[in-house]
Amino acid sequence: MFCYQCEQTAGCSGCTGKAGVCGKKEDTARLQDQLTGALIGLARSTDGNEWALKDSTAAIVVEGLFATLTNVNFDNEALQRLIDRVEEEKARLIPDCAVCASPCGKNNDYDMEKLWTADEDIRSLKSLILFGIRGMAAYAYHAAVLGYKDEEIHRFLYKALFAVGMDDWGMDELLPIVLEVGEVNLKCMAMLDKANTETFGNPEPTEVTLTVEKGPFIVISGHDLYDLKLLLEQTEGKGINIYTHGEMLPAHAYPELKKYRQLKGNFGTAWQNQQKEFADLPAPILFTTNCLMPPKASYADRVFTTEVVGYPEMRHIGEDKDFTPVIEKALELGGYGENREFHGINGGSKVMTGFARNTVLSVADTVVDAVKSGAIRHFFLVGGCDGSRPGRNYYTEFVRQTPPDTVILTLACGKYRFNDLDLGTIGGLPRVMDIGQCNDAYSAIQIALALADAFDCGVNDLPLSMILSWYEQKAVCILLTLLHLGIKDIRLGPTLPAFISPNVLNFLVEKFNIAPITTPEEDLKAILGE
Template identity: 50%
Template sequence: MKTKMFCFQCEQTAKGTGCTIQGVCGKTAEIANMQDLLIYQLKGIANYAVRLKDLGQTLEPSLIEFIEDSLFMTLTNVNFDPKDHLSQLRKSQEIKEELKIRFNGELMNPEATYTLSDTYEEIMEDTTRARIFFDEDLDEDIRSVREVIKLGLKGISAYAHQARFLEYENEEVTDFVLEALDKLTDNALTLEENIALLLRTGEASYKVMETLDRANNETYEAPTPHKVNVNVKKGPFIVISGHDLRDLEMLLQQTEGKGVNVYTHGEMIPSHGYGGLKKYPHLVGNYGGAWQNQQKEFSNLPGCILMTTNCLMRPMKSYDDRIWSTNVVGWDGIRHVPKKEDGTKDFSELIEKALELGGFPEDEPVKEILVGFGHKTTLGLSDKILDAVKDGKISHFFVIGGCDGAKPDRDYYTRFALATPKDSIILTLACGKYRFNKLDFGEVAGFPRVLDVGQCNDSYSAIRIAAGLAEKLGVTVNDLPLSLIITWYEQKAVADLLALLFVGVKGIRLGPTLPAFVTPNVLKFLQDNYDLKPIKTPEEDLAEIFA
């Protein structure tokens, strides 16, 4: 009999309701259940941590880092290695025991009192207590709101992890993550109180993206427009995928002068806009498209691959000897590059392998796309943009972006982008941009029609751009000729959406499908208060926008 699981945290969950045998992402029931138990343990840790803070005690940075990393590794397509999860579970129990001793007592809720069992078999039996529907008496709408909060915390922690790698932290966000994990165990909270916590999750998401934006901009200079070659060059190479700019910087430093080219992949493409990174001449371009195409694109690739954050798919036999993971990313059997005590990493094994493989045999014709339109660059052009609006040269702005995925109905975003008026501008971000960013949309009023704002965390940039334009016009963001067409897949997209709701953005069109973890009543709340809309067809949605 197969081990049972239940997971509905991503957009492509089985049948639109939940994965019960194995995750569509490739996650096994074993991994899914250990992740549930790890979250359960984090709640128990937070129970003690919050009370110790209330008593005036200081929490070690290592504790905060452990919580962030644990939440991050349970995000979709991050870590599939049973050994990593077992290790993290055992560490969680050690931490909880230490906090119990410091608290000099024991709290009585199940997450706090639970003690991790000794054997693997017993641990797997214990995972049942941590599953989503374990408490059958819990109100379904409260459960739904709790799930949105939990998934938002996963996205927030992914961003906090990136910022911490650059030695930036937002203590307000850290405190909120602990508070929210603690309150997720409080069955006395009403639906209204849980919704209030949900809205505060959006505030924390906005603040952590603001911190990460500052970390990236201050460390590597604010992005400026830059043309990126999306075809290949002759010679040995390493493809780096994910989001962490510090990993890319270290890889560029270690490959400098060694005859190894570096290509970005997936959401790493916006890094070409940062002055502190594009200065390296061997950062030669971007390889491939969105994350879901990696098994095809990496197959028989004559170079090495480094996965730095989420979006890992099961490595195929054709390249599993040429792919490495780092940070909290992992798959059983693939090699991992750890972080040293001083925060650095040694990529020499990848470099040697890349040189051995030899790389691409010849150059392809150069084909370039434009990146680098973060909020500083775009708002620097705001007077010219607004003059073009006032002169009737620019009619509308669209934000089309978010997480991509494999389902056929995601071609909606390509068709929508192609159907937008020729006098409109498209702001795009995250890997959803790969649905159309290599197509030629031309220019309008002297501006490229497609402006690449950045990674998923650069939803903050999109908010800043919209707010800046609205301020200059003396109106609210919702009064702008602006439409948001958002594609979601995983939990960072949940955090991004909550951040948009926090700043009061209304009328967002979300797809390809609505989240399975949102009940009809919670959806009605979002529709009534924020005019959240499911996408229809490009033709219907454009007709409504311009009605």
């Protein structure tokens, strides 16, 4: 196998051999490559065929790309079923291709070995495109679940897959598509933002406890808010409490979700700690998106998956969304005999969430006045993915060392490094404000654009610095969105992506001044000029 799409890839160069760092086995990696090659063949089949651009084709492409994200699907049988669906869809679009007397080769599936062994700069650009659209597909999938779709986004997914399969394309053809990934992802995040807020309401600042009450409960992990809503509906009146985990934390801020009294709090910290935190959990865990690690034997009997998530021999909740098996397991296990108080990694017993753009922009005048008066000197966006590689304590120490006249905006699971810190307030607002999930980078962008408009300047002229952590492919598409918007001076860590070649990195440094993190002390000094 060869895989280098996540930050923790072996040796910062690539996972090879029998298994990856994420726990993905060699045969699973091979099937994911086969699925990607089949998706490229399907994209080729849609080229120039307006009649082929139907929801059924787009749904398969979106689901197929999503299934290849890190920590989503480890189930070989499920991956093979997806491959079969892709091939069936291609046969539907071009029914006579297989028996053509003069095969053109244009609709063939792509051999991913050609990508992994390509010239390093071409491989780098194609990897940015491929990994970026994998992240974008996850957002498109969540929006589609709520009934929101965009044909323009689907067309671009075909275009991007087609580009990955073009062996005679060079940097001139590929680089514009890399930046277009960022442009289209902005539209995709806007669509998902609209889907979430129109379905569940605008997020509100909400304090979330880390205490688990006695009695039966269910932990739900991932990003899919609709799965949480269905679970809340099905557990109403059953004496079962619901606790979020990982990226599901921001769900507590949505009015249409927080109205359910059994939505009690948040359990655990970031995704990479689950194998330890779930070991003795007297409750089932439902995984809805890409947060799954190979379950340990100590809790494997309590793991349930749904949507695209899959793991061999784990119980999967299908399209009927009947969570009865999860509910029955919760009642069987019974939960804790008395209330259990848990803490964040810094000792805090509660966290805040819900500071999306609607909340922050509602007090924009106060924020602007605070900046003009000197009460707020600088904004930091410290967010992104968390992970287990050494060096991620940088983000905890960076936030801890920020001066009291600065504000920290955060999003995604990277916030678990510091979201339980009490750093006080400025003008009645907490200094640490959780905007939401990774896709809520859209909210952060809108906040930045509104502030730039208020100060009549560009985003790069604001007293705003972006300190980002990355792990998987959704972080890649968000980074490309920031670059599409022309945002410069981004600091990225804990390591730079293995799939970015020296020449491509030099381009990013020269054009956008992107740089790796160093130490909290040195980076704060450089940013604040102290």
